[in-house]
Amino acid sequence: NAGVTQTPKFRILKIGQSMTLQCTQDMNHNYMYWYRQDPGMGLKLIYYSVGAGITDKGEVPNGYNVSRSTTEDFPLRLELAAPSQTSVYFCASSSRSLSEKLFFGSGTQLSVL
Amino acid sequence: EDKVVQSPLSLVVHEGDTVTLNCSYEVTNFRSLLWYKQEKKAPTFLFMLTSSGIEKKSGRLSSILDKKELFSILNITATQTGDSAVYLCAVHCRDDKIIFGKGTRLHILP
Numbered sequence: 001n002a003g004v005t006q007t008p009k010f011r012i013l014k015i016g017q018s019m020t021l022q023c024t025q026d027m028n029h030n031y032m033y034w035y036r037q038d039p040g041m042g043l044k045l046i047y048y049s050v051g052a053g054i055t056d057k058g059e060v061p062n063g064y065n066v067s068r069s070t071t072e073d074f075p076l077r078l079e080l081a082a083p084s085q086t087s088v089y090f091c092a093s094s095s096r097s098l099s100e101k102l103f104f105g106s107g108t109q110l111s112v113l
Numbered sequence: 114e115d116k117v118v119q120s121p122l123s124l125v126v127h128e129g130d131t132v133t134l135n136c137s138y139e140v141t142n143f144r145s146l147l148w149y150k151q152e153k154k155a156p157t158f159l160f161m162l163t164s165s166g167i168e169k170k171s172g173r174l175s176s177i178l179d180k181k182e183l184f185s186i187l188n189i190t191a192t193q194t195g196d197s198a199v200y201l202c203a204v205h206c207r208d209d210k211i212i213f214g215k216g217t218r219l220h221i222l223p
Contacts, residue, residue: 031209042119042201042215043156050209058210059115090155100147100205104155 002026006091006105013081013112021076021108023091031094032074033102034058034066036087043090049074081112115140117214119202125220130192134217136202137184146178146185147203151216156201160187189219197221 007022025032030051035043045058049068063085065077074093078085088109092102120135138146145163149156160169162178162185169176173192178185189196199216206212 033211035213040215040218042117043203043213045210045212048210056208056210059212098161099209100145100161100211101158102149102156102211104157106154 004091004093004103004105006089006108008108009106010109011111013078013110015081015083015112017081018077018079019081021078021089021091021110023074023076023105024072025074025093025103026072027093027095027103028071029093029103030071030096031099032068033092033094034064034074034076035090035092036060036085037090037107038087046076046089078110083112086110086112115204115206115210115212117202117204117212119200119214119217121217122215123218123220125222126192127222128192128194130221131188131190132192132219134187134189134200134202134219135184136186136214138202138204138214139183140204140206140212142207143180143204144207145205147205147211148176148185148187149201149203149213151199151201152197159200161205192221194221194223 004025033048034046047066091105148159160176165180201216203213
């Protein structure tokens, strides 16, 4: 099983550029989450989704957008990249029956210069 | 504002020691408290606690929740170098948000 797959693994952006971080899961999970992790810090929730067509803001949504058109995919969009968005981004998913047990992707290391 | 506070932020002990990691929380609509372990990359799930006073145990790791005082502890006995990691505490809220603390970075010396 692939689990949660994130692409790309690494990316360098220039200030003002846009990009989409891809996340897909093959476990038929209803819940999906996007977190960012700055060096030496915990995870901050950006956006989450409890099912296709439903998205909600987390703790730090500014500068990001998401969509959830299918159960499998939950892409994260950065419209105008800023140095403050340099971070490691993790996508995670969980099932409705055990929504607390998050399965994480391997992360995307993003640098904005 | 919902928050999860962990202490200490870092800890260095010798192999064989016992450690206690702390987590306190202030959230609206508490549903459960979670512990995760993060080694090199992505966090992995350890425990979910929903009821006060009931210990969850897995090998040398155990955890307990106090919903009156709004805290949890994670104990690791007879530590091994493989226990070196960042331990993350999180709270699952009834609106399905999962909020994490900053983590405790644990280093076990051989």
